[in-house]
Amino acid sequence: MAGTEDEDLAPTEGLQTRAGDLGADAAGAAQAPGARLGRYRIETLLGRGGMGEVYRAGQLEPVRRTVAIKLLHARRLDARHLAYFEIERQLLAQMKHPAIAQVYDAGATPEGFPYFVMEFIEGSPLTSFCEQRGLPLRERLALFIRVCEGVQHAHQKGVIHRDLKPGNILVAEVDGRPLPKIIDFGIATAASRSLAAGERAGELERAGTPDYMSPEQAGMEGVEVDTRSDVYSLGVLLYELLAGRRPGVGDDTPAAAHTASTTVRPPSAQIETLAPGNAAARAGQLGLSQPRLRQVLRSELDWVVLKAMRRDRAERYSSAAELAQELQRFLDDQPLQAVPPSRRYALGKYLRRNRLAVAAAGAVSLAVLVGLGLSLYGLQQAREQRALAEQRSADLERVAAFQQSMLEDIDVEAMGLGIANGLRDQVGKADPDALAPLEQALAAASPADLARSLVGLEILESARETIARDFSDQPSLAAQLRRSVARVQLALGLHEQAETLFAEVAGYFAQTQGPAARETLEARNLQTEAMFWVRGSGQTLEAVEATLALAQSLPPGDPVRVETERQQARAVFAQGDRPRGLAMQQALLARERQMRAEDDPVLLDLAEDLGLSMGRMGEADEAREIFEDLFARRRQALGPEDPATLTTMGRLAVMRAIAEDVEAAVTLQRELAAVSERKFGAEHPRTLVERGNLANMLLSHRDFDEAEALMREVLEARQRLYGADSPGALRTKLNLAALLARRSRFDEALVMEADLLQARRRVLGPEHPDTVFVEVNHAATLHRANRPKPVVQAQIDRAKSLALDVLGKKHPQTEAIDRIQAYSDLRAGRWSEAVEQFKALREKGQAERKPGDPPKAQIGWGLATALERSGQPEEAARIRASDVDWLYERPEQALTADDRNALEIIAEEAGHLGKQR
Structure with missing residues (x-):
């Protein structure tokens, strides 16, 4: 749901609060960024495991390169153990194979903790790579054979891995060919040998991951581990590549396979346990029909997997090479050793190998x-x-592919510029004197908007009708073309049309491939992305959760499943359950970090969602750090005007504004609004978001005239395009009301706030956080407008009750209503009540004040005034000297936006009391 209308954070709603510790991965790391380990400088923590921590580091000499360092925490090593470790280091360094991440170096920290320096690999885990790329069965097996060859090479060097699992086999595409790299090879072996004489040697022998561990490695067979333990783990990996899940997943008792008291269920039987439609979807992912997949597994590959995973290791393949040879025989249509011999089986293999010759003889x-x-x-x-x-x-397929590419490559910016330049050429030739008026008209218009309208009404609508008419006998091609049209509609902000078309595409795929098929779920995700703009978060959340129930059949980490989970978290947050939505985003990001490289686009999208939610929850500093990093990454990787870069740019500007770096925020936002208008058009939804954000920042910068004009333009466009009760229109109306109040135009502001309150209560409900924000703002405006005390107090009581119930005692809006109450008591002459209120606010401000920050002068002024009026002049003078005088002594050019706001508040309140300072 990129680019939703929730992105423009108004200063009235983007208020600071604490949402709890983020629980960053780097917390408690043994080595901080910048620390030195010999010739290496630590850059960042990549992950943790039972044996230690893995860092990305830079090698400084004799060559400069990026490496991975695994720091083991098993035990400090004495001199004898360090000698063992050096022998193991030499052994591991001898391994030279394309499928094995090379071990460059090893050593120990000054405290005696051993570490390995390895080749840094950027890739996806084996299973994730296969699922994400949709590799068919034969390509998966060919890739797995290369893994087996790497394991065999290590075994020949006398090294056992002991922890073969998807996360330790990373796959990247090199020159269009998948290349596996096994990491952490021999770490457990090295550690166990170096500690063989220690009291924890037995414990380290069992190091590994339970779900992939052989029975003997788990200590269940009472024998030492040898290379056949790795063969067992390879069998579990092969099982997962075939069935899409590990042995036992989905059973009533989710125990690891090696603990099972009975024979492991074969992959074919595991697939049959999937929900209706999911088995067919799994066959499609492997490039086979469901009957063909069932036949291949039951007649051959089930036997291979079960032989590799025999509980008695003597019955397994004797080596990884033997397992690789068996799979190569399958690819070559040779009889397999694991399959019980029979004439029928041998004859069938012969016929498949010689099908052309046999067919010719039959003919x-x-x-x-x-x-x-x-x-x-x-x-x-x-x-x-x-x-x-x-x-x-x-x-026909080539024509459809051409049309599809033409649709998806539409560039409204270039088209708009082409229209404008064409008009200039024609007018210049026909009437050169008319060029100047034309340039004025073009400057006031938006060529991109014109192009966007033409594309939507002429090209896309015509394409939709043509597809329905000319491709009725080619439903598969029609669905693909409809999907392309809908993608363009989504990019152009034509969300209602896109939602309708994505629904048709999803319906077709559900009928032909099953409701849980990957293409069906992908279309559903695009449908709900468009739906969010049209129907809001309520209906969207219901639709997303229905899709998520089906997406559970996809493996964790699958991009389609992750996108569905991402949409769910964002919809929950938008619905008003912000703590739960934030927690869902944190958990999703933490999970995916375990499976993806740090520059993976999916990971960057999840980090961006989290940063936006943290900003909304008041964690401005942490959110700004996230977006500063994301903006630099995306600008370098994608270019300065890629849509993803522009989205991050806008969110960074908002976070700078929330963090009170208003000058930098306005500069960045002006650039973004201009680029967005040029690329997408002045009335594209994302351009309206950026212009709305710019107006809010101008308000904070006290550029009131420009801010008001821009807000009114955005409000008119949003009401006209999406309706008066659309989320974007209501948000802009709130910001405009806040601006009018800042300019003391209270009659206009109060009318607008009253209309806004009715709309938000009707659309969102009276207890939605956004509704509560307006309740608090309305109380502030009634007070500032000096409306009758009973009217003001009634609104304060209502707003405070809602703020406490919905937002909590520590939320900034709750503090804001306490501040309004204190000033209201002061104006009403309730001196003792005002003293108590201001004292509590001052104590809270002092507790939260950072070193070097001045006191809150407007609170100090209120307390001093209340003390003075209640007959405590000495205490009032002390408070005034410590909390207020600094503001009046600050030079004019040094005043910040917050300083000027404080001076306005003091002047306004003093004017009502008839005395200033």
């Missing part, structure tokens, strides 16, 4: 029987007809 025999001439004639006719049909189908 000859048939021709002899029924008449050679007639048979050959009929065969030739059939071949010609089939070839013609296949050629027509291929031509």
Whole structure:
């Protein structure tokens, strides 16, 4: 749901609060960024495991390169153990194989903790790579064979891995070919050998991951671990590549396979336990029909997996090489050793290997029987007809692919510039004197908006009708083309049309591939992304959770499943359950960090969601750090005007504004609004978001005239395009009301706030956080407008009750209503009540004040005034000297926006009391 209307954070709603510790991965790391380990400088913590921590580091000499360092925490090593460790280091460094991450170096920290320096690999875990790329069965097996070859190479060097799992086998594409790299090879072996004489040697022998661990490695067989333990782990990995889940997942008792008291369920049986439609979807992911997959597994690959995972290691494959050879025999249609021998099986393999020769012999025999001439004639006719049909189908697919690429490459910015330049050329040739008025008209118009309208009404609508008319007999191609049209509609902000078309696409895929098929779920995600703009978060959340129930069949880490979970967290947050939404985003990001490289686009999107929510919850400093980092990464990787870069740029500007770096925020936001208008058009939804944000920042910068004009333009466009009760229109109305109040135009502000309150109570409900914000703002405006005391007090009581119930005692809005109450008591002459209120506010401010920050002068002034009026002049003078005088002594050019706001508040309140300072 990128680019939703919730992005423009108004200063009236983007208020600071604490949402709890984020629980960053780096907390408690043994080595801080910048620390030195010999020739290496630590850069960042990559992850933790039972054996220690893994860091990304830079090698400083004799060459400069990025490396991974695994620091073991098992035990400090004495001199003898360090000697063992040095021997193991030499052993590991001898491994040279394309499928093994090279070990460069090893050593120990000054405290005696051992570490390994390894090749830094940027890739995805083995299972995630296969699922994300949709690798068919044969390509998966070919990739797995290369993994087995790497394991065999290590075994020949005398090294056992002991922890083979997807996270320790990273796959990256090199020159279009997947290349696996096994990491952490021999770490457990090295540690156990170096500590063999220590009291924890037995414990380290069992180091590994339970779900992939052999029975003997788990200590269940009473024998020492040898290379066949790695063969067992390879069997579990192969099981997961075939069935999409590990052995036992989905059973009533989710125990690891090696603890099972009975034979492990074969992959074919595991797939049959999937929900209806999911088994067919799994077959499609492997590039086979469901009957063909069932036949391949039951007749051959089930036997291979079960042999590799025998509880008795003597019955397993004797080596990783033997397992690789077995799989290569499968790919070559040779009989497998694991399959019980039979004539039928051997004959079937022979026929598949020699199918062309057998088919030719059969054709000859048939021709002899029924008449050679007639048979050959009929065969030739059939071949010609089939070839013609296949050629027509291929031509149609090429045309459809061309049309699809043309649709998705539409650039409204370039089209708008082309229209403008074409008008200039024509007018220049026909009437050069009319060029100046034309330039004025073009400056006031938006060529991108014109192009966007033409694309939507002429090209996309025409394409939709053409697809329905000309591709009715090609439903698969029609669905693909509809999806392309809908993607363009979504990018152009034509959300209602996009939602309708994505629903049609999802319906087709649900009928043909199943409701839980990957393409169906992907279309549902795009449908709900468009739906958010049209229907708001309520209906969107319901639709997302229905999709998520089906997406559970996809493996964790699958991009489609992650996107569905991401949409759920954002919708929960937008619905008003912000702590739960934030917690969901934190958990999702933490989980995906365990499976992805730090620059993975999915990971960056999740970090951006979290940063936005943290900003809304008041964690401005932490959110700004996230967006500063994301903006630099995306600008470098994608370019300065990529849509993802622009989205991050806008959120960074908002966080700078919340953090009170208003000058930097306005500068960045002006650039973004101009780029967005040029690229997408002045009335594109994301341009309206950026212009709304710019107006809010101008308000904070006290550029009131420009801010008001811009807010009114954005409000008019949002009401016209999306309706008066749309979330964006209501948010802009709130910001405009706040601006009018800042300019003391209270009659206009109060009317607007009253209308806004009715709309938010009707649309969101009276206890939604956004509704509560307006309740608090309305109380402030009534007080500032000096409305009758009973009216003001009634609104204060209502707003405070809601703030406490919905937002909590520590929320800034709750503090704001306490501040309004204190000033109201002061104006009403309730001196003792005002003293108590201001004292509590002052104590809270002192507790939260950072070193070097001045006291809150407006609170100090209120307390001093209340003390003075209640007959305590000495105490009032002391408070005034410590909390207020600094503000009046500060030079004019040194005053910040907050300082000027404080001076305005003091002047306004003093004016009502008839005395200033």
